[in-house]
Amino acid sequence: MFLLKFIFRNAFRHKLRTFLTVVGVAVAILAFGMLRTLVGLWYLGVETSSASRLVTRNAISLIFPLPISYEERIRQVSGVKSVSFGSWFGGIYINEKNFFANFAIDPKSYLDLYPEFVLSPAERLAFLRDRTGAVVGAKTAERFGWKVGDQVVLKGTIYPGQWEFVIRGIYHGARKNTDETQFFFHWDYLNETLKKTVPRQADEVGYYVIGVKNPDRAAEISKAVDALFQNSLAETLTETERAFQMSFVSMTDALMIAIQIVSYVVIVIIMVVAANTMAMTARERIAEYATMKSLGFGGTHIAIIVFGESLLITALGGVLGIGMTFPAAHWVETQLGQFFPVFDISPATIWLDFGAALLVGAVAAIFPTWRGYTIKVADGLRRIG
Amino acid sequence: MTGSATEVVVSIRNLSKAYRRGDQSVPVLEDISFDIRAGEFLALMGPSGSGKSTLLNLLAGIDSADTGSIVIDGTDITKLSQAELADWRALNVGFIFQFYNLIPVLTAFENVELPLLLTNLSRRERREHVETALSLVNLSDRADHRPSQLSGGQQQRVAIARAMITDPAILVADEPTGDLDRQSAEDILTLMDRLVTRFGKTVVMVTHDPRAAEKAFRVLHLEKGLLNHVPA
Numbered sequence: 001m002f003l004l005k006f007i008f009r010n011a012f013r014h015k016l017r018t019f020l021t022v023v024g025v026a027v028a029i030l031a032f033g034m035l036r037t038l039v040g041l042w043y044l045g046v047e048t049s050s051a052s053r054l055v056t057r058n059a060i061s062l063i064f065p066l067p068i069s070y071e072e073r074i075r076q077v078s079g080v081k082s083v084s085f086g087s088w089f090g091g092i093y094i095n096e097k098n099f100f101a102n103f104a105i106d107p108k109s110y111l112d113l114y115p116e117f118v119l120s121p122a123e124r125l126a127f128l129r130d131r132t133g134a135v136v137g138a139k140t141a142e143r144f145g146w147k148v149g150d151q152v153v154l155k156g157t158i159y160p161g162q163w164e165f166v167i168r169g170i171y172h173g174a175r176k177n178t179d180e181t182q183f184f185f186h187w188d189y190l191n192e193t194l195k196k197t198v199p200r201q202a203d204e205v206g207y208y209v210i211g212v213k214n215p216d217r218a219a220e221i222s223k224a225v226d227a228l229f230q231n232s233l234a235e236t237l238t239e240t241e242r243a244f245q246m247s248f249v250s251m252t253d254a255l256m257i258a259i260q261i262v263s264y265v266v267i268v269i270i271m272v273v274a275a276n277t278m279a280m281t282a283r284e285r286i287a288e289y290a291t292m293k294s295l296g297f298g299g300t301h302i303a304i305i306v307f308g309e310s311l312l313i314t315a316l317g318g319v320l321g322i323g324m325t326f327p328a329a330h331w332v333e334t335q336l337g338q339f340f341p342v343f344d345i346s347p348a349t350i351w352l353d354f355g356a357a358l359l360v361g362a363v364a365a366i367f368p369t370w371r372g373y374t375i376k377v378a379d380g381l382r383r384i385g
Numbered sequence: 386m387t388g389s390a391t392e393v394v395v396s397i398r399n400l401s402k403a404y405r406r407g408d409q410s411v412p413v414l415e416d417i418s419f420d421i422r423a424g425e426f427l428a429l430m431g432p433s434g435s436g437k438s439t440l441l442n443l444l445a446g447i448d449s450a451d452t453g454s455i456v457i458d459g460t461d462i463t464k465l466s467q468a469e470l471a472d473w474r475a476l477n478v479g480f481i482f483q484f485y486n487l488i489p490v491l492t493a494f495e496n497v498e499l500p501l502l503l504t505n506l507s508r509r510e511r512r513e514h515v516e517t518a519l520s521l522v523n524l525s526d527r528a529d530h531r532p533s534q535l536s537g538g539q540q541q542r543v544a545i546a547r548a549m550i551t552d553p554a555i556l557v558a559d560e561p562t563g564d565l566d567r568q569s570a571e572d573i574l575t576l577m578d579r580l581v582t583r584f585g586k587t588v589v590m591v592t593h594d595p596r597a598a599e600k601a602f603r604v605l606h607l608e609k610g611l612l613n614h615v616p617a
C-alpha cells in the first residue's frame with residue numbers, strides 16, 4: 001500500500017522531532033494511566049467491600065470507641081448472623097516509614113467474617129491459640145522478611161509501650177485485589193494489658209463488624225442496631241461496609257477529583273504540543289502536498305497522509321506509554337506497597353490509554369488535515385523557494 | 386513533423402484574472418487570447434510579476450480564472466469542478482517546476498511512479514513504464530537514489546520523467562532551468578526539445594532565460610498581464 005509506506009516515511013523524516021513527540025505522548029499516556037489507576041484503586045476498597053457485612057461505629061466520629069458490652073446486644077438483633085469487633089491499633093514497626101495497617105481483633109469471629117483472608121488451617125489454629133499471636137498479610141511479611149514464628153515488636157502510638165507479638169500465620173488474599181498488607185492480633189491481649197496500665201482505655205473497641213443473613217435487610221438491621229443505643233452515652237452509626245469505606249474515601253474525594261482533573265489536563269497539554277508539531281510539519285510540506293495534487297492526487301489522499309502520520313506517531317507514543325506503565329506499576333507495588341498493595345493496570349485503563357493516544361493524534365491532526373485537504377495547488381506551490 | 390502540427394490543442398479566449406487585496410482588485414491577466422498548436426514548443430517571457438506563472442497555472446488547471454475560457458482538446462477546463470480537474474490533470478498535464486518539487490522521502494523511481502499510482506496499471510506495468518522513463522532521461526542508474534542524493538540537474542531530469550510518465554499531451558514548465566547551472570540547463574532544454582520533436586509533446590515553458598527561449602518555436606511576451614505577440 002503506497003499511502004501506508006508514504007505515511008511511515010514521512011513520520012520518520014525528522015527523526016528527532018518524531019522521537020520527541022513519541023516520547024512526549026508516551027510520558028503523557030503513562031501519567032494518564034497511572035493517575036487513572038490510582039484513582040480507581042482508591043475507590044477499590046469500596047467496590048470490593050462486602051454487601052453482607054455491616055460496620056457499627058461511634059456516631060460522633062470514628063475516632064471515638066464503643067463499649068465492649070455492645071457485642072451481646074447487637075447479637076440479639078434479628079437478622080444478625082455473627083458479630084466481631086476490632087480496634088485500630090496504630091502501632092509502628094521500628095519507624096513511621098514502615099507503615100502498615102494493624103488491628104486488634106476478636107480472632108475467631110473476625111476470620112470467620114473475612115473469608116477473603118486465607119490462612120492454612122494449621123496457621124489459623126496456631127493463631128487462635130496464642131494470645132500474643134498475630135497474622136500478617138503476605139505482602140507485609142515479604143516486605144520485612146517475616147516468617148511464621150518470628151517475634152515482632154510494635155511501638156504503640158494510641159496505646160503506649162512496646163508490644164511483642166509472635167507471627168503465627170501469613171494470610172493470602174482470596175482475590176488478586178484483596179489487601180495483603182494488614183496485621184491482626186488478639187484484642188484480648190491489648191485489653192488485658194490496658195486493664196493493668198491504662199484502665200480507662202480498657203473494654204473498648206473501635207468498631208463492630210456484623211455479618212447479616214440477608215444483605216437485602218442491611219438497611220433495616222442497621223436501623224435496629226442504632227435504635228438499641230439511642231440516647232446512650234455512645235450512640236452508634238451502622239452502615240454497610242461499602243458505606244463505611246466510602247466515609248474514608250470521601251474524606252479524600254476532593255483530592256481524587258483533583259487527580260482526575262490533572263490526568264485530563266496532561267492529555268490536553270500533550271494534545272496542544274502534538275497539534276503544534278503537526279501544524280509545523282504540515283506547513284513545511286505544503287508544497288509537497290500541492291505537488292501531489294498537481295499530479296492528480298485528491299484532497300482525500302492528502303488528508304489520509306496527514307491524518308495517518310499524526311495517528312501513527314501518537315499511536316506509537318501510546319504503545320510505548322502503555323509499555324512503560326507495567327514496569328512503573330511494578331515499581332509502585334514494590335516501592336510504595338504500603339499505600340498501594342496492588343497496583344494493577346486494568347484492561348479498561350489500557351484501552352483508555354490507547355484511546356487517549358489516538359484522540360491526541362486525531363485532534364492534533366484536525367488543522368493540518370484540513371489545510372492539506374483544502375490547499376489550492378497554485379497557492380501551495382507558491383510557497384516553495 | 387506531422388500534419389498534426391497545425392492542429393490547435395489549446396485555445397484560450399478572453400482570459401482574465403485579478404487578485405483581491407482588501408477591497409482593491411489587482412488585475413494580473415487581462416483579456417488574454419491565444420492558441421497553442423499540438424507539438425508546439427512555446428515560451429512565455431516577461432518581467433517578474435507580469436503574470437506568467439498565473440497564466441501557466443491556469444492552463445494547467447491548478448488555478449481558476451475569473452472570466453474567459455481555456456479549451457484543451459475539446460474540454461473547457463474552466464467549467465470543471467475541483468475533483469474533475471484533478472482527474473483531468475492526472476491524464477492530460479505534466480508538470481516541471483523550477484525547484485523540481487520531488488517528494489524527498491521517495492526514491493527517484495518512486496517519484497516517477499507517483500502519477501501511475503492513480504491509474505490501474507499493474508505493478509509490473511508500472512515498473513516497465515518507470516524504467517523506460519528513467520532511461521529516457523538517462524538516470525537508470527539512479528533509480529534508488531533519494532532527491533537529496535541527486536544534483537539539481539538530475540532532480541530536474543527525474544521531474545521530467547515524472548511529468549511524461551502518464552504520456553500527457555501537454556507539459557508545462559515554470560522556469561525549469563531557473564535554478565540550474567548552464568550545463569545542466571542545457572541538458573534539460575535538450576531533453577525538453579526532444580520531448581517535442583521526437584515524442585510530439587506540446588510544451589509550454591515560462592522562462593527568463595533568452596537561451597532557453599531560443600529553443601522554443603514561438604515566444605509570447607507578457608507585460609503587466611497583457612500579451613505582446615512575437616512571431617517565431
Ligand SMILES: Nc1ncnc2c1ncn2[C@@H]1O[C@H](COP(=O)(O)OP(=O)(O)OP(=O)(O)O)[C@@H](O)[C@H]1O
Binds near residue numbers: 435438
Ligand atoms: N495568491 C496571490 N495573491 C495575491 N497576489 C498574487 C497571488 N499570486 C500572484 N499574485 C500577484 O500576481 C502577479 C503575477 O504573479 P505571477 O507569479 O504570475 O508572476 P510571474 O510573471 O510568474 O513572476 P516571476 O517571473 O517573478 O515568477 C504578481 O503581482 C503577484 O504579486
Ligand SMILES: [Mg+2]
Binds near residue numbers: 437438439559
Ligand atoms: Mg513565476
